[in-house]
Amino acid sequence: MMIGTELERIRASAFCKMDFCEQVEMVKHALVRILSRHRGRVAYIRPKQIAMELHLARWAAVSKKIYKASLFVGNIHADGHLWRLERVEIRTDKGKEKIKLVYVRVN
Numbered sequence: 001m002m003i004g005t006e007l008e009r010i011r012a013s014a015f016c017k018m019d020f021c022e023q024v025e026m027v028k029h030a031l032v033r034i035l036s037r038h039r040g041r042v043a044y045i046r047p048k049q050i051a052m053e054l055h056l057a058r059w060a061a062v063s064k065k066i067y068k069a070s071l072f073v074g075n076i077h078a079d080g081h082l083w084r085l086e087r088v089e090i091r092t093d094k095g096k097e098k099i100k101l102v103y104v105r106v107n
Contacts, residue, residue: 005057012057016065027069028076030054035103036079043083043103067099075106082106 015023030053035043047063050070056062067088076083086104090097 008055008057011055012051012059012062015054015056016061020069023065023069024072026054027066028073031070031073031076031083031103032078035076035081035083038078041105042086043105044089045101045103047099047101063099067101070101076103 015026018026027050030050031045034045034049034053047066047070048058050066051058051062070085071088073085083103083105086102089100089102091100092098
């Protein structure tokens with residue numbers, strides 16, 4: 001089963017080969033775009049949503065790298081609001097890890 005178009009697969013491969021600091025910056029910019037569209041006080045964001053925002057193939061390796069990079073992002077200023085990572089929820093369902101990043105709007 002193929003996941004993503006050819007361009008998404010090429011971009012995902014390039015993302016996996018990037019330096020960690022560059023990955024963190026890309027994830028931060030994607031989180032700013034996602035959270036600026038969010039209208040609630042609590043946002044549940046999956047790494048696959050960030051991959052879709054960056055137009056990357058949604059591979060397990062890409063999701064893991066996005067998850068690790070998002071832990072280093074810290075506070076995010078998006079659309080005039082400050083968001084912080086409250087917690088990370090990891091659930092196991094049928095042998096697969098389901099990761100959700102929980103962001104809370106501070107102001």
